[in-house]
Structure formats: C-alpha cells, structure tokens
Amino acid sequence: MTDQSRTDRSTTGRSTTDKTMTPDEVVARLRSGMTVGIGGWGARRKPMALVRALLRSDVTDLTVVSYGGPDVGLLAAAGKIRKLVAAFVTLDSIPLEPHFRAARQQGAFELEEVDEAMFMWGLHAAANRLPFLPVRAGIGSDVMRVNPRLRTVTSPYEDGETFVAMPALRLDAALVHVNRADRRGNGQYLGPDPYFDDLFCEAADAAYVSCERLVDGFGSDVVPQSLLVRRHAVTGVVETPNGAHFTSCVPDHDRDEAFQKMYATTPWPEFAERFLPPDGDEKQYQSAVQAWHEEQK
Amino acid sequence: MTPTTAGPTTGTTTGTTAGTTRAEYCVIACADAWRGDGEVLASPMGLIPAAGARLARRTFSPDLLLTDGEAMLVGPDGAAEGWLPYRQHLAMVTGGKRHVMMGASQLDRFGNQNISCIGDWARPDRQLLGVRGAPVNTLNNPVSYWVPRHSPRVFVEKVDMISGVGYDSAAAAGPSATRYHRIPRVVTNLAVLDFETPGHAMRLASVHPGVTVEEVQAATGFPLALPEGGEVPFTREPTPEELRLIREVIDPKGTREREVPSA
Numbered sequence: 001m002t003d004q005s006r007t008d009r010s011t012t013g014r015s016t017t018d019k020t021m022t023p024d025e026v027v028a029r030l031r032s033g034m035t036v037g038i039g040g041w042g043a044r045r046k047p048m049a050l051v052r053a054l055l056r057s058d059v060t061d062l063t064v065v066s067y068g069g070p071d072v073g074l075l076a077a078a079g080k081i082r083k084l085v086a087a088f089v090t091l092d093s094i095p096l097e098p099h100f101r102a103a104r105q106q107g108a109f110e111l112e113e114v115d116e117a118m119f120m121w122g123l124h125a126a127a128n129r130l131p132f133l134p135v136r137a138g139i140g141s142d143v144m145r146v147n148p149r150l151r152t153v154t155s156p157y158e159d160g161e162t163f164v165a166m167p168a169l170r171l172d173a174a175l176v177h178v179n180r181a182d183r184r185g186n187g188q189y190l191g192p193d194p195y196f197d198d199l200f201c202e203a204a205d206a207a208y209v210s211c212e213r214l215v216d217g218f219g220s221d222v223v224p225q226s227l228l229v230r231r232h233a234v235t236g237v238v239e240t241p242n243g244a245h246f247t248s249c250v251p252d253h254d255r256d257e258a259f260q261k262m263y264a265t266t267p268w269p270e271f272a273e274r275f276l277p278p279d280g281d282e283k284q285y286q287s288a289v290q291a292w293h294e295e296q297k
Numbered sequence: 298m299t300p301t302t303a304g305p306t307t308g309t310t311t312g313t314t315a316g317t318t319r320a321e322y323c324v325i326a327c328a329d330a331w332r333g334d335g336e337v338l339a340s341p342m343g344l345i346p347a348a349g350a351r352l353a354r355r356t357f358s359p360d361l362l363l364t365d366g367e368a369m370l371v372g373p374d375g376a377a378e379g380w381l382p383y384r385q386h387l388a389m390v391t392g393g394k395r396h397v398m399m400g401a402s403q404l405d406r407f408g409n410q411n412i413s414c415i416g417d418w419a420r421p422d423r424q425l426l427g428v429r430g431a432p433v434n435t436l437n438n439p440v441s442y443w444v445p446r447h448s449p450r451v452f453v454e455k456v457d458m459i460s461g462v463g464y465d466s467a468a469a470a471g472p473s474a475t476r477y478h479r480i481p482r483v484v485t486n487l488a489v490l491d492f493e494t495p496g497h498a499m500r501l502a503s504v505h506p507g508v509t510v511e512e513v514q515a516a517t518g519f520p521l522a523l524p525e526g527g528e529v530p531f532t533r534e535p536t537p538e539e540l541r542l543i544r545e546v547i548d549p550k551g552t553r554e555r556e557v558p559s560a
Contacts, residue, residue, distance in 0.1 A: 041383060068427075088427035095426065104414070104424035113413065117387045117433035136391060136477075137433035140462035140470035146418050161473040192368035193382040 018183045021236045023053035023282055026208045029236070030054065030173055033082075035063040037123075037169070037204055039176030039197035040247065043069040043092045043255055045189070047177035047210045049243035049282050051075065054175075056278060065169055067119065067196070069247060070263065073099035076108065077268040083110040085169065087119050093257055094264050113146055114138070114166070122169035123196055126203035134163035174204035177244045178229060179252055180218070181211035185234030186227060188218060191250040194228045206235040212252040214239040242286055258296065259289060317535055319486060320345060320553035322505040323445075324543055325535045326484045328353040330441045331396055336360040337438075338370075338381075338389055340397035344548075344556045346443045346484075350398075351547050352539060390430065393477055395438040398484075399431060403456040404442060406499050406519045408480040408492055410435075410461030418458050431460035436467070439479045445556050447485035449518040464497035486557045488513045489532055494522045503532040 027050070030036065040046040051071045061082045066072055068089030075081050077099035089100040103109060114122070121133040134153050138144055139162065153165040176197040178187040187209045189197070201207035209229055214237070218227065246263065248255035263271060275288050327349025331339050339350040339361045354361045355373050362379070364386075365371045370379030381389070389395050402425055403411035410431060416422030434440050440461060444451050459466055467474040482502065483490040489502045500522040504513055510529050514521055523529060535543070543553070 086427060088429045090426055096424075101424040104421055107420040113418075113428055115428055115432035116430040117390065120384065120387055135433070136436050136473060140436065140459070140466040140474040140478075141428065141432040142413075142418070142459040143428060143432050146458075161476075162471060163473060192380075195383060 017185075017231075019185045019231075019234060019237045020183050020214065021208075021238055023049050023210070023238055023240065024057075026050055026175075026236055026238060027053045027057045027059060029206065029208075030057075030059045032059050032061045033063075034059075034172040035065060035170070037171040037174040037200045038064065038066040038071045039174065039195060039200045040069065040071070040244070041067045041193070041195045042088075042090045043247045043260065044193070045177055045191065045195060045197075045244050045249050046071045046247040047175040047208075047243065048245055048247060049240035049285075050175045050177070050208060050210050050238065052276060052282060052285055054080070055272075055276050056280065065171060067116070068097070068100065070097065070260070073097040076100050076103035078272070079108070081109040083112065085112040085114065085119070085122075087114055087116040091260055091264060093255065094260065098264050099268060111146075113143060115141070115143055118143070118164065118166045119169070120196060120199075121166045123199040123203045125166065125168035126170040127199050130168060132165040132167050135166050136161075136163055138164040138166075169203060171200070171204035172206070174200040174207040175210070176200055176207065176229065177210045177212075177240075177249065179212050179249065180215050181209050181229070181237050181239075182215055182217060182231075183237060185209060185229070185231035185237050186218070187211065187229030187234070187237075188215075188222075188226045189228045190226060190252070191248075198228050198230070198233070201229055201233040204233075207233055208236040208238065209234050210238040210240045210243045212241055212243065212249060240282060243282070245286070245289060256289075259292065262292070317506075317540065318554065318559045319505055319507065320557040320559065321535060321540065321543055322532050323484060323486060323557050324348045324352060324548075324553060325539065326482075326489045326503075326505070326532050327398060327441075327443060328356075328539075329533070330398060330482050330484065331358050331361055334358055334361060334396050334439075336362070336394070338362040338364070338386075338395040340364070340395055341443075342397070342399050343443045343445065344552050345445065346398040348543060348548050348553055349484075352542055355542055355547070356539060387430070387433070390433055391437045393438050396441065396481070397434050397438065398441040398443050399434065399461065401442045401444055401451060401461070401483075403453050404444065404451055404483065405453055405456050405463060407463035407465040407497055408442075408461070408483075408499065409456045409459045409463030409466055410440075410442060411456035411458050413458040413460050415457055421457075428458070428460040432462065435462040435478060435480075436474055437477050439481050441481050442483045444483065444485040447487040447513065447516045449516060452517040452519065454519050464492055487516060490521070498522050500524065501529050503530045505532045506534075
C-alpha cells in the first residue's frame, strides 16, 4: 500500500541481490499460524514498523517469540497471538505492559514462559541446528511445572549433573530492526547493545531486517563489530525511518516516553482507531504521531 | 521534596550519625550485601540497592564492577571501563561472577521468589513481569532481594509462581541446582533477613533502628527464626564518611527517601 519508490539495482549491474521491500511486502510473505521471532529487548530497538504492518494485515494465530515489549502488547491487543514464548514483557520505563497483562488475565493465549537464559540458548540451538542445548536454569523453579514438555539431560561425563535441555526456538520468520542496512541485507547497529538480533535471523527460515536508513555501503572507517547481521541470514530489507517508534533506537532516536505513556493509558480501540486504521500505512502512522505531539504542545 | 533529616523514633543512633533516615539504613544494609565479594558484578535492581552497590564500590568493596543500566561497565564517576551487552551479561551469570539484588513480589520462608504473576498461572489474577532471569540467576550466582514495603502480601507462606529458586526447591531439584545456589540476604524497609539456620528457614538478622521485632513479625506471613539467644541486633550505623557519600555524592537528590519514606 505504500508508494515508496525504489531503484531496481538488478538492471544497473551493480548488484543482483537487491533484497529491499516494503513493510507490506514483508507481511505478504507471512502466513497465519507461523512462528515469528521479534528482535530487540523490552521497549528497545523493536521492529515496530513491521509489527504495525502485521497489525494491519489478516495474518493471525501466531506463535510469537520475543524478549517482549510493546511488540507483544500490540499483537496481543489485536488478538493475533495464539502462543507466546517469552521470559518477560515490559515497557522498561513502565514496568508492566498493559495489553499483555490484560490478555494474560483473560487467558487470551497460550504462554510458554521460560527464563531469559533458556530463551537465549533456545535461539543458539536453533541457529546451530541442534535440537537443544543444556542450561543450568529452570530446574527448581515453576518454569518446569508450567512447561511440562521440558526435558532434562544428564551429563555423560563424570560430573553426572542434570540440566534443562532447552529445545531449539526455530522460527519460520524473524523481524528485527537495526540502525543501518545495505540492500543485500547486511545490518549495522550503532547503539550500545546488539541484543540477540543476529541470533533471531540465524534461527529463522526467513529473516526481515528493517532499518532507520538504507546505505550503499558502510565505508572504510566502519567499526567492524557494529556489523551485526550478515546477509546470508537475511531475506528482506526494509527502510523505515523512525521505524522502531516508540521504542528506542539510539543514536537515531530515543524512546518516545510521552507517546509510550499515552499508549499505555489509552484504551486499545481508541489507540488503534487513531494510529493503526486498517486503511493506513507507516507514513500515515508517522504523521499521526507527529500530529499527536503537536497537540501536546 | 527535600529529604527529612529528622531522626528515627529511637535513641540508638550515635552522635556522629544522628539523623540517619530509614532509607539510609536500607542503603547501608544493601551495601553490606556486597561486602567481601571481590571482583564481581554488583547488579542492583531498585534505587536503594543501586545506591548501596555504589557505596560498597566507593568504600569497602572497591573491586566491584558496576553497570550503567544499559550495556556499559562504569566506574564510580560514570566513566566507561567495559562493555556488557545482555548476551555477555547472561554469560557472566552462568560464570558466577555476579551478585544480583532482585526485587520480589512474593517471597517465602525458604527464599522462593515470585515476579511472574499472582494467582493461578494459567489465568492469573495479576500478570506481573514474567520470571525474567530469576531461574538462571538463583542457580548460578548469589541472589539477594530488596523489598521496599515489607508486608504479609510479599512475605507469604507459599509463592504463586516460583521464579527465583529457594533453598527447599533447590534441594528438591538436586545437586545441579544446589551447586552454586546461595541467597545471602533479604533487605526490606524494616529489617535484614537471611537463611543462616540449620534448615535454611528465613531468619531475622537485624531490625533497622526504630523498628521492633514484633513489627517485623506482624508484617511477615510466616514465623521468622531468630538469632541464637533470641536477641535481634539493630542494623549497623553508617560511618560519618558513608553518610556523607550517600547524601552528597551518590544520591544528592534524595531519591532514596521516595523509595522508603521516613515515618
């Protein structure tokens, strides 16, 4: 639905692997019932423009795998989650996510509640094509009680210790947001923490990377460690300026605390009507946000 | 919003540190959690634990590592000295080089902690954060707790969802769970508690000046063990230098007084 124009580099001979697409083109590749991993952490560097495109689509019945923030809250409010795999859901500066809470208290979806480290090792297992990885976490806690499918594994060495065998968190699709990306799918983060975005991409059959700004290359003075996401693990690239809004994406933009506060205190139908109308798009959303800020002055 | 400097409702303060507020006793009690820890990461959750960690770092535990709350390790002046993104933070947990002070929505007699939800997990009355890293923390590095409002709602006979593993649950889960499991202390707005009893049941280690043993017991949903001899000491006084650091350097805006208001 967007009128975003782009150059098809395949006709120029400079590249045959232009992976750029629009948010709606990404969502067109997703199917109801899929397992979708969402990068970032809490209310930090979430691929919100892609989540918003998902919210406007008919895709539903999702298994969402996330270090949860407003991505989970929005998808829960819209009734798109069948099952959530998470260790927490938070807005950081607002500890409890209101839509996630309401959905849980209504028993709206199934929850696979695991520990943060179990979650990480589940992604590692998936990225490494292993069925599980052992982790010293979970045993002794009620994570075992509420996840009766979890199994333990005993060390084959002389220590004989018992660990949780954290199953691979294999994903049908991953959505992540970074500061910069090129058309081939190489992604760069410029903030303090990579979170687990590279792992999400490697754990997925198809990964879609949105970015604040598309670049032709990273230059000779690039900080090597900032090149987090490698193109072999990426299916599509989307340029979405301010696309992590209202989560933080430093140094491009901080969390929009005023907007987040409004999001957390506004009834969902009212919020959705204004900011996520079915006939809207990302451009409409960004204009609506700007208009809202004008009203607050 | 200037912090009150009125003294606690007791005559136990010394001349040099008279006027120590309840919040300041809490900072001292939190700081002492990291005493003798050496070169490990102090991970405080909450304003008063954060002030305590910084106080410990500036005084008796100078080798402690501190974070800026994001991904940087910082010195007491805030200058970066290292990088600790979440993935390495989680590795530091399992390596054991960390002592975290977590919050607790519920805490039981053996130190089982809940931050996940209240009520039946399948459809909770109140959904909270989720278990977060409590399961991995408690099995791998020392975990202390901070409870800014000591009440029978927090200190319960049985928690609704074991997030942080207590001594009885670790023992039941076997040697892989007990190997690195340790809960050094629980600091509240009223007292310091620990598990230094033969069966690891919670013990009242000290009460903050101005608080009685009876008050702490009344605010706790299960009977507390007492130190041998039955005499409960007061939480220690800050030194004049500690008090100066808290008031002038670490928390000059007095945010501690908002987390634990003086009576």
